Amino acid sequence: xxxxxxxxxxxxxxxxxxxxxxxxxxxxxxxxxxxxxxxxxxxxxxxxxxxxxxxxxxxxxxxxxxxxxxxxxxxxxxxxxxxxxxxxxxxxxxxxxxxxxxxxxxxxxxxxxxxxxxxxxxxxxxxxxxxxxxxxxxxxxxxxxxxxxxxxxxxxxxxxxxxxxxxxxxxxxxxxxxxxxxxxxxxxxxxxxxxxxxxxxxxxxxxxxxxxxxxxxxxxxxxxxxxxxxxxxxxxxxxxxxxxxxxxxxxxxxxxxxxxxxxxxxxxxxxxxxxxxxxxxxxxxxxxxxxxxxxxxxxxxxxxxxxxx
Numbered sequence: 439x440x441x442x443x444x445x446x447x448x449x450x451x452x453x454x455x456x457x458x459x460x461x462x463x464x465x466x467x468x469x470x471x472x473x474x475x476x477x478x479x480x481x482x483x484x485x486x487x488x489x490x491x492x493x494x495x496x497x498x499x500x501x502x503x504x505x506x507x508x509x510x511x512x513x514x515x516x517x518x519x520x521x522x523x524x525x526x527x528x529x530x531x532x533x534x535x536x537x538x539x540x541x542x543x544x545x546x547x548x549x550x551x552x553x554x555x556x557x558x559x560x561x562x563x564x565x566x567x568x569x570x571x572x573x574x575x576x577x578x579x580x581x582x583x584x585x586x587x588x589x590x591x592x593x594x595x596x597x598x599x600x601x602x603x604x605x606x607x608x609x610x611x612x613x614x615x616x617x618x619x620x621x622x623x624x625x626x627x628x629x630x631x632x633x634x635x636x637x638x639x640x641x642x643x644x645x646x647x648x649x650x651x652x653x654x655x656x657x658x659x660x661x662x663x664x665x666x667x668x669x670x671x672x673x674x675x676x677x678x679x680x681x682x683x684x685x686x687x688x689x690x691x692x693x694x695x696x697x698x699x700x701x702x703x704x705x706x707x708x709x710x711x712x713x714x715x716x717x718x719x720x721x722x723x724x725x726x727x728x729x730x731x732x733x734x735x736x737x738x739x740x741x742x743x744x745x746x747x
Contacts, residue, residue, distance in 0.1 A: 469543060470541065470542065470543030470544055470545030471498050471541035471542040471543060471545045472498070472541060472545040472546070472547055473496040473497060473498045473499035473539040473540070473541045473545065473546065473547045474496050474497030474498060474499075474547070475496065475497075475547070475549070476494060476495075476496040476499070476502075476537055476538075476539045476547055476548060476549035477494065477495045477496065477549070478492060478494055478535065478537045478549055478551050479491075479492055479493030479494050479495055479520070480492060480535070480551055480553060481493070482553065482555050486555070486556050486557055486558040487524070487557070487558075487560065487689065488524050488525040488526065488555070488557040488689075488699075489522055489523070489524050489525075490506075490522070490523050490524075490525060490535075490553060490555070491520055491521070491522050491523075492504055492515065492520065492521045492522075492523065492535075492537070493519075493520040494515055494517075494537050494539065496539040496547065498541045498542075498545075499517055499539035499540060499541055499547075500516075500517050500540065500541065500542070501514060501515065501516050501517055501539075501540055502514075502515040502516075502517070502537055502538065502539050502540070503515075503537070503538040503540070504521060504523070504535070504536075504537055505535065505536045505537070505538075506523050506525065506533060506535050507533035507534040507535040507536070507553065508525060508526070508533055508715075509715075510523075510715045510734055511734070512538070513734070524689070524697065524699065524716070525553075525555070525557065526557075526684075526685070526686075526687065526699035526700055526701050526716070529556060529557065530554070530555075530556050531554075531555060531556075531557055532552055532553060532554045532555075533552075533553045534550060534551075534552055534553075535550065535551055535552075535553050536548060536549065536550040536551075537549050537550070537551075557687075559640065559641070559642070559687060560687055560688070560689045560690070561642065561687055561688050562688070562690075565688045565696070565722065566636055566642070567724070568722050568723060568724050568727075569634040569688075569722070569727070570634045570635055570636045570642070571724075572636070573636070573640070574636060574637070574638055574639075574640055575636065575637060575638045576635065576636055577633055577634070577635040577636075578633070578634055578635075578746060579631050579632070579633050579746065579747040580631070580632045580633070580634065580727055580744040580745065580746060580747065581628075581630070581631055581632075581744060581745065581746075581747045582627060582628055582630070582709065582742075582743070582744060582745075583726070583743040583744055583745040584619065584620050584622075584628055585619050585620060586619060586743060587616070587617060587618040587619030587620070587621070588616050588618070588619075589611055589612060589613075589616045590743075591616055591617055591618070591619065591743065592617060592619075592622075592742070592743040592744075593612075593616075593617040593622055593627075593710070593741065593742060593743075594611075594612020594614075594615055594616035594617060594740070594741040595612050595614045595615050595738055595739065595740050595741065596608065596609070596610075596611055596612045596613040596614050596738070596739050596741070597613065597614065597737070597738065597739070598732050598733065598735075598736045598737050598738050598739045599732075599736050600735060600736040600737050601737050601738070602737060608739065610720075610730070611741075612741045614738075616741075625673065626648070626649070626651040626652065626653050626673035627653040627709060627710060629648075629649045630646065630647065630648050630649065630652075630709040631646075631647040631747060632644070632645075632646055632708060632709060632744060633645040633646075633647070634686065641685070642685060642686050642687065643683065643684070643685060643686070644683065644684050644685065644686040644700060644701075644706070645682065645683050646680075646682040646683075646706070646707065646708075646709060647682075648677055648682070648709075650675055650677065651673040651674060651675050652673070652674060652675075652676050652677070652680065652707065652709070652710075652711050653671060653672075653673055653709070653710050653711065654671060654672055654673070654674050654676065654711045654712075655671055655710070655711060655712035655713065656669055656670050656671050656672075657712070657713065658711055658712060658713060659671075659672055659674070662674060662676045662679050662711070663676065676711070680706065680707060680711065681700075681701075681706045682706070684700045684701035684706050685700070685701035686698065686699065686700050686701065687699055688719060694718065695718040695719055695720060696718070696719045696722075697716055697717070697718060697719070698716065698717040698718070698719050698729060699716045699717075700716075708729065708731070708742055708744075709742070710740065710742065712731070712733065712740055713733040713734050713735075714731035714732065714733060714734075714740055715731075715734055716731065717729040717730065717731040717742075718730050718731070718732075720741075724746070725745060725746060726743065726744070726745055727743070727744040727745075728741070728742070728743045728744075729741070729742050729743075730742075
């Protein structure tokens, strides 16, 4: 009887030791790794273009999330890589940017930095004339080209370069949806007016008149109107949450289409409110403005077309 009890005690000890050893090993494997001090690696372009390069560094970090401070983000930056971000605005501007470093097991550390810079106007004369009507002291009102429907029509959406499903490839067309002429569910869209202006000093300004309601993308409804989302786009009275009046600029981008940016960044919609921080100019003449805008994650691209009022 004593021998049996001895074996039981020995077995219990071995079991406890093995359990403790496995638990210790699992705890070691699952413990989050907290990255070290984050250096955001900020480099401001000297040409006053508004381009800022972020090259973040932190010990034990495998990726970073950038929040530029203008409402955009998070922007994913892999460890060892850089990211060029284009800020909008004119003259002396400042943005409180932040960076979150992530390690193994979701351990995180962060840093923030106030970015101060001067952004100069970069708008070609022909662009200014097409959008505002003249190089100085002029305004031009634009409305949706509702009579144009189909793939080259006034409103559509397609897969962006980073669309998660390999079924669909970005081809510069609204292959997911293209509204028919004068037949779009967003009724409050068609009474919007976009005014591009330039004053006597050559400073541009932008104004969106919504007539009280803005057509909001389904994914943004719960952000602007918490609890009102039903999975569909909808009209909403959200003027007090948007930057409807701001500066604007059209900047050339090497190897790509010209970029149309607003001083209010993502908070300034081109009538339809979606997760689009900036727009590429596909076509601009005195009688047509066609743009496409990628969502911040570049999974979708929205197409808009406007004509003078």
